[in-house]
Amino acid sequence: MFIFNKPLELPPQLEWKFAHEPELMSWTIKARNYNIFVANGMFLFMAIFILGCAFIMYSVYEEMDQPWRTLSCIVFGVIMLSVISSMTHQRMNFAFRFTRSGFEHCKWKDFPEWALTFLKWLAGVTAIIFLFLATIDPSLLLGALIGPGGIGLTYLSMACSKNYRELHTHYHHYAFEWKELTQLAVVINREIVDLKYSVIQEGEDHITKGGINIFCKRKQKEKVAEFIKPYLSPDVPCIKIKADVPQY
Incomplete structure (x- = not known):
């Protein structure tokens, strides 16, 4: 009668950048x-x-x-x-x-x-x-x-x-190619995989650096991290960290 784990409905304005490629992994989640x-x-x-x-x-x-x-x-x-x-x-x-070209995520409230x-x-x-x-x-x-x-x-x-x-309504969509990632970290005390990136934004001439929290479902973060590793450059560090970061 009641569906508590019902998948989230994606925003109607969402257009995946790599929509022409088959998805290798995907999920939706509510997170803080x-x-x-x-x-x-x-x-x-x-x-x-x-x-x-x-x-x-x-x-x-x-x-x-x-x-x-x-x-x-x-x-x-x-x-x-x-x-x-x-x-x-x-x-x-x-x-x-996630696709072969990279990964993207959408967040909305x-x-x-x-x-x-x-x-x-x-x-x-x-x-x-x-x-x-x-x-x-x-x-x-x-x-x-x-x-x-x-x-x-x-x-x-x-x-x-x-x-x-x-x-009280927000919407953001981000897309990254695998070559733009500079670090992968598994957060050991939260269900999160943390990624660092370095990109040159369209229309700009300087490098933008930042980080992304990939919120995972329970017992999923190790699987996600192992999936990402083969697509990263050999010199990209893959570490484990403990941090006081959000959890879902």
Whole structure:
């Protein structure tokens, strides 16, 4: 019924540079292309801050009835933690393709439609809860209008704003020939193969150097590294490193 390992759908604008050649290896994956330790630290700090704000809200609204005070603090905490989590723990979509001429990869981030669904359901559920409580205490009727109404306005602003959608959508495509690679490294503490490259970009007269993280599925990195080695120049070093780098 549920397909949890469903392959990612490639972006419609993607055109492989080596599309005329048969692919020798390819896969798609969701990965966090940032330092997870830092992201976890940021989330923990913000979670403590939000918890403190919720307690302050609870103590300030002493004149409000107990159900309204508690529920308002819970709703505030859930919304804020969801927003912070979507900012600190986003995943990027990756597609890798290998041919005899070289390899290329595409990375993109889709607009988080799940956030809109969450806000829509949260607005409906909180409205029902507040209306139920309002039957017990009519003073909570105002909360039934303000709380879910604010969530609904947030949902509409996210769903209808073109600028907001573009801000949370990214797309990049890169292609390299095997001769442009200068180092291969297997990251022993992550499912990553790291490649260094040295290229002269089209329209430029200087050499550009950089690195690429190839995010692999579990127990796949050694296979990927062994596949790449025969295509590299004999003087290209193949090493193993331990680094604090992203993981998927």
